[in-house]
Amino acid sequence: MKPLKLALVPVFALALANAGWAGDVAAGDVVYDDGAVAVSLSGMAGDPAAGKKVMTTRGLGNCIACHTVSSLSEFAFHGEIGPTLDGAGSRWTEAQLRGIVSDAKKTFDGSMMPSFYKKSGYIRPGNAYTGKAASEDELSTLLTAQQIEDVVAYLQTLKD
Amino acid sequence: MGMLAKAAAIGAFAALSLGQAASADEDARLIINGEEEMIVRAAPPAWSPLPELLSGWLFRTVETQRLQMDDFENPGFTSVDSAWETWSLPEGSAGKSCADCHGDAASMKGVRAVMPKVNAENGELWTLEMYINNCRTERMGAESWGWNSGSMVDMTALISLQSRGMPVNVAIDGAAAPFWEAGKELYYTRTGQLELSCANCHEDNYGNMIRADHLSQGQINGFPVYRLKNAKLNSIHARFKGCVRDTRAETYKEGSPEFTALELYVASRGNGLSVEAPSVRN
Known part of the structure; x- marks a missing residue:
């Protein structure tokens, strides 16, 4: 099946532009149960190595902008805004982690943490960092479904 | 000093200087x-x-x-110097400079400390930039300055400096x-x-x-x-x-x-x- 899947990728990319892959759960359709999300948003398993990249890259998740993570100490400048993520994989289930990364406000009311898998409900949404207006149907989620899964996979490796 | 001790000392120094860079005394x-x-x-x-x-x-x-x-x-004082020159430069159809009405820039003392403030004449909230441009267009007959133009920002620096410490x-x-x-x-x-x-x-x-x-x-x-x-x-x-x-x-x-x-x-x-x-x- 793998070659076939690869062949289909460009078709989907053209058809869906920034809407994500066909197998993704759309941002508006994610089911939160007490803040947790039970099923994979991409329908696939996460890759912890890819998650590590998302967490430490400024243009992606940049999780360490606000959280310290001891196992990511090779990357400079960890922030002090949110709690440390050390031990996150012991404190939270996979579903809870997926829910927090997708939309932390569903778990922590009023949290400062951006919602990484959401496309609506914003005040004056802009076109990325241009300062120009963007309509909600033009917005992409901050991370893709697979990137969320990758981050969740990495967080699960952070055991006490 | 053994290699390990040296490495530890370097580590401590690096941590210390990072801490200093982050937050000063x-x-x-x-x-x-x-x-x-x-x-x-x-x-x-x-x-x-x-x-x-x-x-x-x-x-x-x-x-x-x-x-x-x-x-x-x-x-920032390069800009202040530049605004000093502008202060006494006649401009616009009235051929007047800031100095013609206001005298020395020191007369601006206290202005910045209370900005922005409500303009009593029209009830609008005005910033320092708005007062400056009003002077230019209404009193000098000159072009207004762009909000972030060098001339404007320099002039706000000169005027604000007069209130420094207040x-x-x-x-x-x-x-x-x-x-x-x-x-x-x-x-x-x-x-x-x-x-x-x-x-x-x-x-x-x-x-x-x-x-x-x-x-x-x-x-x-x-x-x-x-x-x-x-x-x-x-x-x-x-x-x-x-x-x-x-x-x-x-x-x-x-x-x-x-x-x-x-x-x-x-x-x-x-x-x-x-x-x-x-x-x-x-």
């Missing part, structure tokens, strides 16, 4: 040219949510702090009250795709690091501010715009009613700190 005093002391810590107004008002100068590295302690080191003291009651309320509303509104308000960073998290940035209270008593990041003097509204843009939001425009109201509210959160313009930040 908490008891640091800002004394300019060895004689003018600025109020960099002040008791908050009764309504303020802040336990203590802290100048942004306190959040900068020792190296950046030093640049503001001597006017010859302060890169405590910020903007009015928030009476005619200013509705503008202040509107500014407060904006301060706490979480904008953009990152859904961040001014308060998220500058009230709830000042003193904390966000990646490599040390968050301050977002005080504007030092504006216009020379930023090492873009190597020029920056207006208050340009800085607001940058902050809002970084929340992945549609920004407001310089001089908009929204930013003017926000300027009043943010300025009032620093009532009691010294006017520091032109200050130096990163």
Whole structure:
């Protein structure tokens, strides 16, 4: 099946532009149960190595902008805004982690943490960092479904 | 010293110098040219949510702090010098200069400390830039300056410098009250795709690091501010715009009613700190 899947990728990319892959759960359709999300948003398993990249890259998740993570100490400048993520994989289930990364406000009311898998409900949404207006149907989620899964996979490796 | 001990010592030194880069001496005093002391810590107004008002100068590295302690080191003074020349330059159909009506620039003492303020003639909230442009178009018959043009920002630096050391003291009651309320509303509104308000960073998290940035209270008593990041003097509204843009939001425009109201509210959160313009930040 793998070659076939690869062949289909460009078709989907053209058809869906920034809407994500066909197998993704759309941002508006994610089911939160007490803040947790039970099923994979991409329908696939996460890759912890890819998650590590998302967490430490400024243009992606940049999780360490606000959280310290001891196992990511090779990357400079960890922030002090949110709690440390050390031990996150012991404190939270996979579903809870997926829910927090997708939309932390569903778990922590009023949290400062951006919602990484959401496309609506914003005040004056802009076109990325241009300062120009963007309509909600033009917005992409901050991370893709697979990137969320990758981050969740990495967080699960952070055991006490 | 064995190799291990040496390595440990180097590690400790690296950690120490990183710590210093992040936060300078908490008891640091800002004394300019060895004689003018600025109020960099002040008791908050009764309504303020802040336990203590802290100048942004306190959040900068020792190296950046030093640049503001001597006017010859302060890169913002190139702009002040340029505005000195403009001050006595006749312009416009009336052929008048600032000096023709106002005399020495020292006559501007106290102006910056109370800006923005409600213009008694029309009931609008006006910033320093608006008063300057009004002078240019109505009294001089000259072209108005762009909000972030070099001429404008330089002139705000010269005028603000005349109030250096005076405590910020903007009015928030009476005619200013509705503008202040509107500014407060904006301060706490979480904008953009990152859904961040001014308060998220500058009230709830000042003193904390966000990646490599040390968050301050977002005080504007030092504006216009020379930023090492873009190597020029920056207006208050340009800085607001940058902050809002970084929340992945549609920004407001310089001089908009929204930013003017926000300027009043943010300025009032620093009532009691010294006017520091032109200050130096990163």
